Amino acid sequence: MGKETIQLTRTIQLKVDAPTKEERKEALVTLYRWQNRSYRAANLIITHLYIQEMIKEFFYLSEGIRYKLVDEKKDEAGLLNRSRMNSIYRVLSNRFKGEIPTLILNALNKKIITTFNYYREEYWRGERSVMNFKRNMAFPFHRDGVHGLSYDKEKSTFRFRLFSIPLKTYLGRDHTDKKKLLEKLVAGQTKLCTSHIKLKDNKIFMLATFEIEKEKHSLKPEVIAEASLSLEYPIMVKSGKEKMSIGNREEFLYRRLAIQAARRRTQTGATYCRPGKGRKRKTKAVKKFHNHEKGYISNRLHVYSRKLIDFCIKHQAGTLILLNQEDKIEIAKNENGFVLRNWNYYELMTKIKYKAEKAGIELIVD
Numbered sequence: 001m002g003k004e005t006i007q008l009t010r011t012i013q014l015k016v017d018a019p020t021k022e023e024r025k026e027a028l029v030t031l032y033r034w035q036n037r038s039y040r041a042a043n044l045i046i047t048h049l050y051i052q053e054m055i056k057e058f059f060y061l062s063e064g065i066r067y068k069l070v071d072e073k074k075d076e077a078g079l080l081n082r083s084r085m086n087s088i089y090r091v092l093s094n095r096f097k098g099e100i101p102t103l104i105l106n107a108l109n110k111k112i113i114t115t116f117n118y119y120r121e122e123y124w125r126g127e128r129s130v131m132n133f134k135r136n137m138a139f140p141f142h143r144d145g146v147h148g149l150s151y152d153k154e155k156s157t158f159r160f161r162l163f164s165i166p167l168k169t170y171l172g173r174d175h176t177d178k179k180k181l182l183e184k185l186v187a188g189q190t191k192l193c194t195s196h197i198k199l200k201d202n203k204i205f206m207l208a209t210f211e212i213e214k215e216k217h218s219l220k221p222e223v224i225a226e227a228s229l230s231l232e233y234p235i236m237v238k239s240g241k242e243k244m245s246i247g248n249r250e251e252f253l254y255r256r257l258a259i260q261a262a263r264r265r266t267q268t269g270a271t272y273c274r275p276g277k278g279r280k281r282k283t284k285a286v287k288k289f290h291n292h293e294k295g296y297i298s299n300r301l302h303v304y305s306r307k308l309i310d311f312c313i314k315h316q317a318g319t320l321i322l323l324n325q326e327d328k329i330e331i332a333k334n335e336n337g338f339v340l341r342n343w344n345y346y347e348l349m350t351k352i353k354y355k356a357e358k359a360g361i362e363l364i365v366d
Contacts, residue, residue, distance in 0.1 A: 005211050006357050007193055010178050014204040017159055017166040027165045028202065035199055037100040038108055038139035041092050045112045046131050048088050053116075053123065088113075101163050107140040107194050138196035138207060151186055158182050162197070167204070181210050214360045219318035221362065227308060227352075228323040229345075234304050239315045246307045247300070255296055263289035298347070305351035309359050320356055321364045322349070 016024040092105045115131070122128035141162065149160040158169040171179055184190040196207040225239040234247040266285045312320055349365075356363040 005213055007209050007211050009207055009209045012178055012206045012208055013170045014167045014206050015170050017168040034100050035139055037096050039133055039135050039137050041105055041108055042133040045088055045109055049116045050130050103142045103145050104139055107142045111140055138198040140194050140196050142194055143192045149186055215358055217313050217359060220316045221318035223317045224319045225312045225317035226321045235308055237308055237311055239317045242315055244311055246304050259289055259293040301348045301351055305355050309355045312361055319362045321366050323366050
């Protein structure tokens with residue numbers, strides 16, 4: 001049997017919960033300092049990992065050298081004076097001591113080492129370049145860094161401290177499950193896993209990862225549902241004698257093409273926009289339409305994937321097969337494949353995968 005729990009990530013906006021403007025500004029400066037130290041630490045970690053992995057290649061003129069990336073106390077051929085993970089952590093601790101909480105460095109170290117080990121063979125064969133982290137990266141934090149999580153009924157907000165920084169949530173008109181997940185977290189019915197803080201335009205976002213139980217449905221593994229893409233319908237699904245088309249050509253494309261046309265008109269007129277802030281000021285409206293189109297596509301794919309999983313649950317299909325679409329993707333390169341060329345196929349696959357896992361449906365990609 002597979003795991004009975006899955007992990008879901010939700011983006012939650014946060015605000016500094018301090019009474020004065022000076023205190024809020026100081027807290028934001030601290031968060032940006034943590035982001036900067038995380039960015040520098042991440043690049044240091046990946047550099048050390050790569051050098052450790054490729055150290056044998058540096059002995060160009062020597063022969064018969066034996067080495068192991070382990071503690072020298074445990075193996076005579078060991079090159080390290082402590083464990084591999086701890087050796088890198090000590091470098092980070094000595095470099096950034098007092099500038100960033102050690103729990104953040106520890107979570108960052110574990111995450112990058114796990115990712116590096118996953119792609120180790122590709123690094124060794126030269127098929128993948130070493131990761132490069134940007135200054136605006138989201139930095140991780142362990143759940144032990146969250147203290148005093150509670151719900152304020154009067155303000156309809158959740159309050160907590162991230163290490164020493166007081167924060168509160170801003171959910172706005174939330175139509176998702178963020179509030180329910182936070183309520184379960186306060187009640188101890190779910191668990192917060194290692195999450196991330198993202199800073200953008202002086203706004204704070206928490207990429208909170210929750211560990212929840214899978215949904216319970218009366219599904220039958222022997223009942224199979226087959227889904228495929230279509231030129232006329234985004235998704236065609238059938239299970240036994242039951243068939244259903246999800247979305248259609250006109251419904252999906254009409255709004256997106258309208259947004260694209262508006263963006264093109266705005267790009268043409270951007271040359272004549274009032275100056276004052278350079279390129280950013282002139283292209284502000286263009287960026288707005290770009291984000292609008294991106295949000296529309298994400299919403300449509302969410303609705304389509306939700307309807308697909310609901311169809312499987314309704315007909316007790318415990319197995320979902322996504323048929324190979326390589327031939328149809330090739331067709332999408334010409335005018336007849338206009339529907340497929342104007343949507344994010346892999347984003348749809350990702351949404352179907354996580355919803356199927358949440359519902360306890362086995363997903364097979366043929």
